[in-house]
Every structure is written in structure tokens, then in C-alpha cells.
Amino acid sequence: MSTQANWSYPTAIRFGAGRIRELAQACREAGMARPLLVTDRGLAELPMVAIARQILAEAGLGDALFSGVDPNPNEHNLASGLAAYRDGEHDGVIAMGGGSGLDLGKLVAFMAGQQRPVWDFEDVDDWWSRADPAGIAPIVAVPTTAGTGAEVGRAGVLSNSATSEKKIIFHPQILPSQVICDPQLTLSMPPAITAGTGLDAFAHCLEAYCAPNYHPLSHGIAVEGMRLVRENLSRVYADGSDIEARGHMMSAALMGATAFQKGLGAIHALSHPLGAIYNIHHGTTNAVVMPAVLNFNRPMIELGIERLAAYLEIDGGFDGFHAYLLALNEQLGIPENLRAMGVVDPDIDALVAAALSDPSAGGNPVTMTAENTWALIEACL
Numbered sequence: 001m002s003t004q005a006n007w008s009y010p011t012a013i014r015f016g017a018g019r020i021r022e023l024a025q026a027c028r029e030a031g032m033a034r035p036l037l038v039t040d041r042g043l044a045e046l047p048m049v050a051i052a053r054q055i056l057a058e059a060g061l062g063d064a065l066f067s068g069v070d071p072n073p074n075e076h077n078l079a080s081g082l083a084a085y086r087d088g089e090h091d092g093v094i095a096m097g098g099g100s101g102l103d104l105g106k107l108v109a110f111m112a113g114q115q116r117p118v119w120d121f122e123d124v125d126d127w128w129s130r131a132d133p134a135g136i137a138p139i140v141a142v143p144t145t146a147g148t149g150a151e152v153g154r155a156g157v158l159s160n161s162a163t164s165e166k167k168i169i170f171h172p173q174i175l176p177s178q179v180i181c182d183p184q185l186t187l188s189m190p191p192a193i194t195a196g197t198g199l200d201a202f203a204h205c206l207e208a209y210c211a212p213n214y215h216p217l218s219h220g221i222a223v224e225g226m227r228l229v230r231e232n233l234s235r236v237y238a239d240g241s242d243i244e245a246r247g248h249m250m251s252a253a254l255m256g257a258t259a260f261q262k263g264l265g266a267i268h269a270l271s272h273p274l275g276a277i278y279n280i281h282h283g284t285t286n287a288v289v290m291p292a293v294l295n296f297n298r299p300m301i302e303l304g305i306e307r308l309a310a311y312l313e314i315d316g317g318f319d320g321f322h323a324y325l326l327a328l329n330e331q332l333g334i335p336e337n338l339r340a341m342g343v344v345d346p347d348i349d350a351l352v353a354a355a356l357s358d359p360s361a362g363g364n365p366v367t368m369t370a371e372n373t374w375a376l377i378e379a380c381l
Helices: 019-029 047-058 075-087 099-111 191-210 216-238 243-259 266-278 282-296 298-311 317-331 348-357 359-363 370-380
Strands: 005-007 012-015 035-038 092-097 139-143 155-160 165-170 178-181
Touching: 012 019, 012 243, 019 047, 019 092, 019 139, 019 178, 035 047, 035 075, 035 099, 047 092, 075 099, 075 155, 092 099, 099 139, 099 155, 139 243, 155 266, 165 266, 178 243, 191 216, 191 243, 191 266, 191 282, 191 298, 216 243, 216 298, 216 317, 266 282, 266 348, 266 359, 266 370, 282 298, 282 317, 282 370, 298 317, 348 359, 348 370
Parallel strands: 012 178, 035 092, 092 139, 139 178
Antiparallel strands: 005 012, 155 165
16 A cells, blocks of 8 residues: 555645655745744754755755754744744744644744734634734644644644743644655654654544544544554554654644544643643653543543444453553553652642643543542642
């Protein structure tokens, strides 16, 4: 079976090994003549970014680069990126990297022509309608990990350094108009990042599957995304050069981000404040809290998990699925709990308040309260 494809759901996606060579064409189709490539500091030093810049330069599109992106990007990174964008008189953004590079790049493009502060566009009610759509620059996304699915997302996550909160900034036009998913770009991911990002994709699919909102398209995508993770994550963890499995994990990542239009839940409501306060890896945090959240939601999701387990060929219904998650985390070297990740003596009251105010909390199958969220955090510790 060929693994080359052109997709237009949820946006235009060029999928397949070697398709980074089409970067200049994707930029032109997005309407760019002077793009700014945004990525993180570590990635900026790798050959894949040099190749991307060479492709752009040879096509007459320049080779401008901004790499001032922290692992959990904040408003200071955004301000610096916007200064680089405006000073260079750019007309679009190539967002390249894992979740941090993709999110920051998308937000640079989103804020390029806005007059209000970025916090005015948080994913609350219809705040997105405050934005001037004419001020949003075109975006080409190039993921280099297989986890966040930010390449097909209509939002970007930004940490507020003053309050240690992660905020979801939303607008339909944050969705990149062109995406290049080239699994060759993920071959250099070390095992720990392969595991954390892969389980991030699984968490997206699982929370979307469990969310009570009606969205059968996303529901079905979530199921198939989990199957791809189950069949391929262990393969790429054991052999990072397995290009076929790498490709399937890239598919699972973008499927997870497509599926969670249906909703997220307590996994992300916890991991967002934990990441903002402790600067720990988002996907790995999701993996650590996932088994406890599954138990937390059991009264509302048990039947659905039994059906899911049967489809994924996991014996034992809900308990078998829970045991599978624990075993997978152990196999992939995921810390046993939050304390093992360095979350020691946390301010649980502050974490509870942050979790309850996170937009993801509203999609959880069991209503989150101060009392039960406190108990959930204790279980994760």
C-alpha cells in the first residue's frame, strides 16, 4: 500500500516521506513571498532546518529564521517573534517543530495584524470574534514530532509568565492552510520524546472519544487514531528508523488534534497548569495522569471503554484497558506519578483552581469540582 497521499481534511495536507521538498510550493499556494520560519532553539541547529532554509532560498523566498521559542512558549517569545516578523516585512509564517514551535509560529501569524493583546482572544465564549481576520497572516505548518497535532489545530497554547497559566488562544484562521507531514523529519526524535509525544496523541484521541459532546466524525477518528498508536508507538520506541511506523504515528497525531474538536477533559485540565508551573513535558504529563483520570471518569465511560477495548483487541474490558495503559507507560519509560516528574509539595489549591478554570475541564465526562479534583490530583501524585 502506498503511503503517499494528498488530503484536504481538516486542511490541505501533503503526507509522505520526502515531502519537505515541496515546502516552497506550499508557501506559494498559501500566498507567501517572504515567509518567516519559526521554530525552537534546539531544532534551529539541526540539519532539517538548514534543509528547509535552503529550499526556501533556492526558490527565491529568502531564508529568514526566528528560533526564540521556549519549550512552553510565553508572551515574551511571542513579542520577540512579532518583532522579527514586522521588522522583516514578512507576509506569512512557516511554523516548524513540535508543539512549541508550531503553536508559537501560528500565534505570530495570528497576532501579526491585531491591535488587542493576545489574552483578549482566549478560547472563552466567542472571544475569537474580537480578532480582525484581515490581520491574520497565512500559515504553513511542518511538524517534526508526532504528538500534539498542532499542525491541524485552530488554536495555540501560550503560557502567561506573570500568572503561570497556560492559555488556549483560538481562532478558526489559526488553522494552517498548508501542512507538510514528512515522517523523515521525525527520525531523529530520541526515545523519550517519541514516547511522550506519542502518548500525547493517544491522550487527545482518548479524551475526544470520552467527551460527551455529539460529534460522530471526531468520535470515529479518535478510535482509529488510538489503533494506530497501539500498533506503532512501541515499534518506533524500539526502532526509531522504522519509517512506516513513524508515518502512522504522524497520522495518529493529526487525527488526535482533529478529533478533539469533540472535546478534551481532565487530562488536559491538569496538564496545562502543571506544564505552566513546573515546565514539564506536556505529552509525558498527559501520560502520567491518564490512568488516574480514566478511573476518575469510570462511572460515565465504562461501557464506551469496554467497546473501545474490544476494537483495540485488549482483553478485560475497562480493567483490561486500564492495565494496558499502565503497562504501556512502564514499557515506554514514563514516570510512575507526578512526584517522579519533579512535582514535589505542590500548592494543590492553586492547581485545583487552575484546572477548574481551564477550558478543557468543561469537556470532562464527570463534572469536575474542587473536592473531586483535589482527590484526582492526589491520585496522580
